[in-house]
Amino acid sequence: MIYVLLLVLPAVSCFYVAPFILTFCGQAVGWYLRRKSRDRRAQLLARVQIEEEELHRGKKEEANVEEDGWETIESHVTGWATNGGKAPRDWEGVVGFFHPFCNAGGGGERVLWAAIRATQKRWPKAVCVVYTGDRDVDKSAILKRVEQRFNIHLHSPTIIFLYLSTRYYVLSSTYPYVTLLGQSLGSLIVAYDAFSLLVPDIFIDTMGYAFTLAFSKFLFPAIPTGAYVHYPTISTDMLGSLGEGGQGLNAGTGRGWRGKAKRKYWHLFARIYSWVGGGVDVVMTNSSWTQAHIRSLWGPARAERSKPSDVEVVFPPVAxxxxxxxxxxxxxxxxxxxxxxxxxxxxxxxxxxxxxxxxxxxxxxxxxxxxxxxxxxxxxxxxxxxxxxxxxxxxxxxxxxxxxxxxxxxxxxxxxxxxxxxxxxxxxxxxxxxxxxxxxxxxxxxxxxxxxxxxxxxxxxxxxxxxxxxxxxxxxxxxxxxxxxxxxxxxxxxxxxxxxxxxxxxxxxxTEEAFARRWTSQVEQLVALESSSGTGF
The missing domain is CATH 3.40.50.2000 (Glycogen Phosphorylase B;)
Known part of the structure; x- marks a missing residue:
């Protein structure tokens, strides 16, 4: 009996202790990344200040050029500025936008730039950092394309582009098989690349890489996370499309042993995806259809973790x-x-x-x-x-x-x-x-x-x-x-x-105005969490 206990007790101990060890290791890596990026953060904020001064010296008359009727967006969150927290409009933190394909010029990019514009107008002193893999294009070229493609004019000094060298890992072409899982795990590599460049005060994924948000919580538990979901990575409709009469890119591929294996793989991935989404602090979707699927997938895990905010529809901005x-x-x-x-x-x-x-x-x-x-x-x-x-x-x-x-x-x-x-x-x-x-x-x-x-x-x-x-x-x-x-x-x-x-x-x-108001209402919750947690450097 004693020998049995000697064999069983270590295994049981490891089972209970392992999560604590894993958590400690994650936060240790997070501490290392904060320390590693501290000097770069100071340099980037200094550059923002210099660009602001240059802009005001050269173009004082353009300081209030955008008078479109909604530049001052009132706060929708009351009673949050605790522990000496600043009033919402005075918040000066760094918002990280994870969008590796920011220069693609599609509808998802319109949302990104409209979100940044709304954030800039709501919190003029905040800095918006875009993690992008578009390494062949500089800041001025990207902003010029934004103006030409979407007619969205942004305040250049408070936007920073940090260039990722690992975007290859989220390309679908990188994973000819098990593409969903491959891209999701690959996004962890890209997210680590992003955090090694700069750790933000608030981290928002605007492309659908939900695994990066769970990874952020693993490394930095106190940093608020937000997701703007254009399309669920997997959905019940996708699972249903494998059968006869299905639609979409995978229509009817559920036949035979390969199809059965794919169906099992997709169901397993859906469970993992549901768990990952349960840890996101604020979740926005672009339509009622997406909201229904995300609620179905992420809702139980979010309820289990007592997330206070519901999954909200924030319709994309249209001109x-x-x-x-x-x-x-x-x-x-x-x-x-x-x-x-x-x-x-x-x-x-x-x-x-x-x-x-x-x-x-x-x-x-x-x-x-x-x-x-x-x-x-x-x-x-x-x-x-x-x-x-x-x-x-x-x-x-x-x-x-x-x-x-x-x-x-x-x-x-x-x-x-x-x-x-x-x-x-x-x-x-x-x-x-x-x-x-x-x-x-x-x-x-x-x-x-x-x-x-x-x-x-x-x-x-x-x-x-x-x-x-x-x-x-x-x-x-x-x-x-x-x-x-x-x-x-x-x-x-x-x-x-x-x-x-x-x-x-x-x-x-x-309208763009409706999007801006809904977006800032949701992001205010993240600002409130950041202020109360004191995660700033």
């Missing part, structure tokens, strides 16, 4: 007001519109440009009036894979005998996009379970009639009935999209103008 000013929607503007079907989306596989090309070909083949109609595909090209994808789409257009009717516009500037929105008739989106659909709201704000995939955010939040009538059409298959195109062009002039105006009015729910 609704600007589009209303720039694009006329009237009987007169109708005469200037052309039979153009417009698709604004990055050239990524999940955007399903193939479906739209096939739908357009079917529409042209069945169109009774044979009026000339064009399809314009506008999107950013991030890297060689995207460039190859555009080439393949051109080949498909040639095979479908519609190449003369299809235009590819890569990396278009904002003025170019405005021109297309002014003259196009229909705005289309073919992605299954599009998480939100900023481009679709842009269609509506510009008065285009939307034809979108009948799923995700477009179905639940955007292309819905408004003011007693439809704001567009939804479809799933190529024949359904082709039929929707036919219905739009068959509308009378009065019906068309009425639907355009109804869609524009509906888009008013997704």
């Amino acid at each position: 609704v007001e600007e589009l209303e000013r720039a694009v006329d929607v009237s009987a007169e503007s109708e005469r200037k519109r052309e039979r153009v079907i417009l698709y604004i989306a990055q050239f990524r596989p999940e955007k399903n440009h193939t479906l739209i090309l096939r739908s357009f070909a079917e529409f042209l083949n069945q169109s009774p009036d044979k009026q000339p109609t064009k399809l314009a595909l506008i999107g950013s090209v991030r890297h060689s894979d995207d460039a190859t994808r555009v080439y393949d789409l051109r080949l498909l257009a040639h095979e479908l005998k519609i190449k003369e009717n299809v235009s590819f516009i890569c990396d278009a500037s904002w003025p170019e996009i405005l021109d297309w929105l002014r003259k196009s008739w229909i705005g289309v989106n073919g992605m299954w379970n599009e998480h939100f659909g900023i481009g679709i709201v842009e269609y509506q704000a510009a008065g285009l009639i939307s034809v979108v995939h009948d799923s995700g955010g477009p179905k639940e939040d955007i292309v819905v009935e408004f003011d007693g009538g439809p704001t567009g059409f939804r479809a799933t298959t190529a024949p359904e999209f082709a039929e929707a195109f036919r219905k739009v062009f068959a509308l009378s002039a009065d019906e068309t103008l009425l639907m355009r105006r109804r869609a524009r009015a509906s888009a008013g729910r997704f």
Whole structure:
């Protein structure tokens, strides 16, 4: 009996002691990273001060150039400034934004830059640090692209870009197998790279790398973490897509022993993903669809850890007001519109440009009036894979005998996009379970009639009935999209103008001002946690 106890007791002790050892090791590494980045932090803050002084000396008259009506955003959190904490507007901490592809030019990047602008206006003395892997582009070039692509003007001195050398580890191409797990574990390497450059006071992931937030808590338990979730890394819809009749990139891949193995792997990953999300302090999602999935996945773990805040919807910012000013929607503007079907989306596989090309070909083949109609595909090209994808789409257009009717516009500037929105008739989106659909709201704000995939955010939040009538059409298959195109062009002039105006009015729910207020309301909770914990250097 004694020998049995001697054998069992060490194993039991290790079982109970191991978590404490692991926690101690994590915090020891965190202490090391803080110490390692302390000098760099001082240097960066000094650089911010120098740039501020230079800006004020050279451009005093531009100090208040952005008078757009919402630069002063009132506090929504009361009674938090305890332990001598500063008033919210005087907070001077460092907010770290984890966004390795900040220069990509997509909807996720619009959210990032609008979030930084709202943060700058709410806390003028705070410093926004962007951890990016875009090492070939300097600060001025990135900010210039932000202005050209999104028409978002940022306060340059209080933005710092820290360049990651490990972005390779979050590329999907790095992991031909077990991609979800590979990218998630790879994000830990990239996060360590980020923290070794600078440890922030608040850490926010704006790209969907939830594992980095758990890693931050492991290293720095007192640093508040926030997540803006565009799309759950895995969802019940994805799990369901493996079966017969599924949709998306993995449709029907659950057959055979490989399919069964994939299903088990995905279910295991979903459990890990749910546990990881349970530790995030503040969670924002971009749509009702994403909110429902994140609540389902992260909710139980968050409740178990007694997280006080709920998962909140913060609709992405869309340049609704600007589009209303720039694009006329009237009987007169109708005469200037052309039979153009417009698709604004990055050239990524999940955007399903193939479906739209096939739908357009079917529409042209069945169109009774044979009026000339064009399809314009506008999107950013991030890297060689995207460039190859555009080439393949051109080949498909040639095979479908519609190449003369299809235009590819890569990396278009904002003025170019405005021109297309002014003259196009229909705005289309073919992605299954599009998480939100900023481009679709842009269609509506510009008065285009939307034809979108009948799923995700477009179905639940955007292309819905408004003011007693439809704001567009939804479809799933190529024949359904082709039929929707036919219905739009068959509308009378009065019906068309009425639907355009109804869609524009509906888009008013997704303004940049609404985003800024919701964003700052959530981030104020993180500022409150940071102030009360005293995590600052």
